[in-house]
Amino acid sequence: MNESTTLLPVPATGLGSMGNPYDEPSFADRLRTIRAGLRPGAPERERKLAKRELSRLSSAGASAAFVGLAIALLLTLRAAPVLAPATVPVEIVEPEVREELEPPEPPEVVNFEIDSPDNDIELPGLEEAVTEIEVPSDEVSVQPAFETTVLMTKSPVVMRGIRGGPGGMKGGSFGVGGGSALVSDMVGRIVDLKKDGAGNPRSANFRADVKKLLDADFSAEALAAFHCPTNRLYLNKLVVPAQPAEDGPKAFGCENDVEPRRWIAHYEGRLNPQHSGTYRFVGHFDDLLVVKVDGTCVLDAYWPMHDVYKRGGVSEITGWKPDVSAPEFERYPSFSGQNLTYGDWIVLEAGKPVRIDLVIGEEPGGVVGGILLLEEMGRDYEKDANGRSVLPPFSTSRLSPDEKESLETFAQYRISSDAPVMNLTPEERRAAERARENVAKHDVKIILRKRDE
Secondary structure (H helix, E strand, O other), X not given: OOOOOOOOOOOOOOHHHOOOOOOOOOHXXXXXXXXXHHOOOOOHHHHHHHHHHHHHHHHOOOOHHHHHHXXXXXXXXXXXXXXXXXXXXXXXXXXXXXXXXXXXXXXXXXXXXXXXXXXXXXXXXXXXXXXXXXXXXXXOOOOOHHHXXXXXXXXXXXXXXXXXXXXXXXXXXXXXOXXXXXXXXXXXXXXXXXXXXXXXXXXXXXXXXXXXXXXXXXXXXXXXXXXXXXXXXXXXXXEEEEEEOOHHHHHOXXXXXXXXXXXXXXXXXXXXXXXXXXXXXXXXXXXXXXXXXOOEEEEEOOOOHHHHHHOOOOOOOXXXXXXXXXXXXXXXXXXXXXXXXXXXXXXXXXXXXXXXXXXXXEOOOOEEEEEEEEEEOOOOOOEOOOOOEOOOEOEOXXXXXXHHHHHHOOOOOOOOOOOOEOEXXXXXXXXXXXXXXXXXXXXXXXXXXXXXX
């Protein structure tokens, strides 16, 4: 509705006071017309008008009782004494004859060739659907209709998990707060290990305290032993260029309450991938990065563990041990110089959500930074100069155009912007299923291609 539109109140009124907006004669007027036309000696015009009104009443689908009542009235009129003709002269005006208009030309019909070519455009959750249409333009931009609809029902898309720094990164490294959350985001809290639940100082043991919280799945009872500010952040990906350790508490709005050391941030969400498949997490963080899926640790990239892993040991925090026989083990550095840790392969099914816990933290203070990537088994990835697969970031939601551009122009490190959606929302899933059903009815594929010059 236009903002300048003014709504006027509708006054209460009875049906009897409502006029006829179309200037149609009332039922009583029609009976009078019929009566006048049936009088002996009635003028030809009145007889025609009476005949027309009788025809209208008959064609209007009146009930049998209504028609019977009209017939009875006509019979009464025939038996009534003849009235003297009216002496008032009546001028008969012939109706204006309007020229017949030519019907409009039918719209041009464009026929498209329907074929079954390869799917040139990947539609999330709808791989079997596409149209072959010749488009006489140099550029073709495709956006799934249901995706746009879903995004417009939510908060504006903002940068999540990316901050200012080299390569044009912007937004909040540790997530965003307030009304910027999407339903697919992970919810995060910061935990100060240096204070107890009452806010009093305590002697923190970083590894033992983190282990206690992880073993208890961050239950309310376990968290009650530590100081947990109430502010929450919402994260869809973790890409944190090197920055001061105080940026963590600052992002949660508690920089005056939490010193920038011996703190952790815990994010909890769900995995509900766009496609079923076998995946693994790849990453590093200064100092702590732990990923648990459905209660099981699948990645522990705590910085001091690298030397332990090289010696064939296990993490004293989670008990996790990497596959040291893998060719990528401790081979490829990240933008910080720290080597990437490759997690366990896990099978995830579309439509069957499971819980994910993501934990990062800083122990001595100073600098924080890191990244969490996602690899899908059997997928071909571009290689960098060192032979490392250029992986996309783990992301629970669809990347916005701005997010993709920031990743592609991140000067510190090559990161793919082709990130699979790892938490497809129920409405997106239903929209994809409806679209898939519609395509199945016609058994066709649709692709967009440029016309050959």
